[in-house]
Amino acid sequence: MTLKKYQSYLAKLFINKFIKTSLVFFCVVILINFFEEIRFSEKHSIEIYNVFYLSILNAPSLIFEILPFIFFVSIIFFYLELSEKNELEIFNSNGISNLKIVFLSVLITLLMGIIILLFYYTLSSNLKSLYLDAKNRFSNSNQYLAVVNNDGLWIKEEIDNNLYIIHAKKLKKNKLKYLTINEVSKYYESDNTIVAESADILSKNWKLEDVSILSKGGITKKFKSYVYNSSFDGEIISNLFSNLNALNIYELHNLSKNYLSIGYSNTDIKIHLNKIYSMPLFYVLMTILGFIIINKLKSIKSKFFVIIFGVLVSVIVYYLNYFSSLLGSNGVLPIYLSVWVPLLILFLICNIGLLKINES
Numbered sequence: 001m002t003l004k005k006y007q008s009y010l011a012k013l014f015i016n017k018f019i020k021t022s023l024v025f026f027c028v029v030i031l032i033n034f035f036e037e038i039r040f041s042e043k044h045s046i047e048i049y050n051v052f053y054l055s056i057l058n059a060p061s062l063i064f065e066i067l068p069f070i071f072f073v074s075i076i077f078f079y080l081e082l083s084e085k086n087e088l089e090i091f092n093s094n095g096i097s098n099l100k101i102v103f104l105s106v107l108i109t110l111l112m113g114i115i116i117l118l119f120y121y122t123l124s125s126n127l128k129s130l131y132l133d134a135k136n137r138f139s140n141s142n143q144y145l146a147v148v149n150n151d152g153l154w155i156k157e158e159i160d161n162n163l164y165i166i167h168a169k170k171l172k173k174n175k176l177k178y179l180t181i182n183e184v185s186k187y188y189e190s191d192n193t194i195v196a197e198s199a200d201i202l203s204k205n206w207k208l209e210d211v212s213i214l215s216k217g218g219i220t221k222k223f224k225s226y227v228y229n230s231s232f233d234g235e236i237i238s239n240l241f242s243n244l245n246a247l248n249i250y251e252l253h254n255l256s257k258n259y260l261s262i263g264y265s266n267t268d269i270k271i272h273l274n275k276i277y278s279m280p281l282f283y284v285l286m287t288i289l290g291f292i293i294i295n296k297l298k299s300i301k302s303k304f305f306v307i308i309f310g311v312l313v314s315v316i317v318y319y320l321n322y323f324s325s326l327l328g329s330n331g332v333l334p335i336y337l338s339v340w341v342p343l344l345i346l347f348l349i350c351n352i353g354l355l356k357i358n359e360s
Helices: 005-044 048-084 087-093 098-138 234-240 249-261 267-296 303-329 335-359
Strands: 145-149 152-159 162-172 175-184 190-200 205-214 220-229
Touching: 005 048, 005 098, 048 087, 048 098, 048 267, 048 303, 087 098, 098 249, 098 267, 098 335, 145 249, 190 220, 249 267, 267 303, 267 335, 303 335
Parallel strands: none
Antiparallel strands: 145 152, 152 162, 162 175, 175 190, 190 205, 205 220
């Protein structure tokens, strides 16, 4: 389909506003993140160029989180420029209604949203993964490793110069099931092996039940209960896998399957995946909402007031999504409702606004 001249002009203008707005937000995010990383660098004596490196690696992921509001701000500046140049009146007098302009903006936003979902999110998640790995190295905390796969939960930790490799087939809240702990030398030669039916990991002093300890000499000792002093507890282990932004969509689906295989809840992953899939629609709704609001406030001459009002609306939408997701994570709302209900509310608001948009 060949774009008409006015469509081409509006598309270029909207994309131009989006790029400029994104660059401004990107610079602000890097600046804010830079000061956050400065605190981290003071604790671990990191060179200043590594602080910049960490800030840049983390920025794309943070930008992805606020992209709906970047679209919202972009459409506001798009409308303001058309209004200031009296181009809206020219378009309207030539039979190009506000509704047609909104529809064109929606098509562009939807196309950009699909591209962002397919390509940008993968890039941002990969950079986030590099960011977390780098922070782990800089903090000298890479003496441990934790992985969930089809075989269960695997943990490697170093305590008092002793290396321990832990494997559990099941993880449920603060309980591990069918646990094996291998104490190995620096050459990965096995010293002692602890096998337990279960472990309470509420604290770092794990309480093991039905324990067998096989020593290096081949002697087996059995205990009804045994305490293993770890550097992990249930909360720490859960937090190790909580940064889902460091995983791409394929990795998220694999992790979800692995969580189910060890009996661990995959609710947070499902919510995160639904959020990702809903993003293109979220971008579209925020674009429509921004156009409706700025159209209603066009009589107000102060740009500052309009932008502040837009920020206020963005904050309201953000917390609506946040609390809905929180209800989903806590099981108060079903997973799908917790993600899609806020978008349904936005959709209804946008529909009402679109019905009246040509009256102005």
